[in-house]
Amino acid sequence: MDDLRGAVWRKSSYSAQAGQCVEVATNVPTAVPVRDSKDPEGPALVFPAFAFAAFVAAVKAGEFGEV
Numbered sequence: 001m002d003d004l005r006g007a008v009w010r011k012s013s014y015s016a017q018a019g020q021c022v023e024v025a026t027n028v029p030t031a032v033p034v035r036d037s038k039d040p041e042g043p044a045l046v047f048p049a050f051a052f053a054a055f056v057a058a059v060k061a062g063e064f065g066e067v
Contacts, residue, residue, distance in 0.1 A: 004025060004028075004033055004044055006027070007025035007028060008025060009023040009024070009025050009035070009037075009040070010023060010024055010025075010026050011023045011037055021037035022034060022035075022036065022037065023035050023036075023037045023040075024052075025044075028046075029049075030048065030049050031047065031048060031049055032046070032047050032048075032049055032052035033045070033046045033047075034046075034047065034052075
């Protein structure tokens with residue numbers, strides 16, 4: 001996915017801590033682009049929506065320890 005110009009980015013509510021800022025695009029139907037909000041013109045990682053949903057579920061379930 002090369003063209004993310006129309007992406008609507010949302011910053012994580014946890015990103016204010018220590019300047020570590022992450023944003024996700026919420027309007028890409030089958031994917032979840034993720035970028036560093038300090039570098040909005042920089043690269044984005046793009047994950048399949050099902051994989052990102054599984055990651056979020058694992059975080060919520062505590063599979064990676066305390067977050």
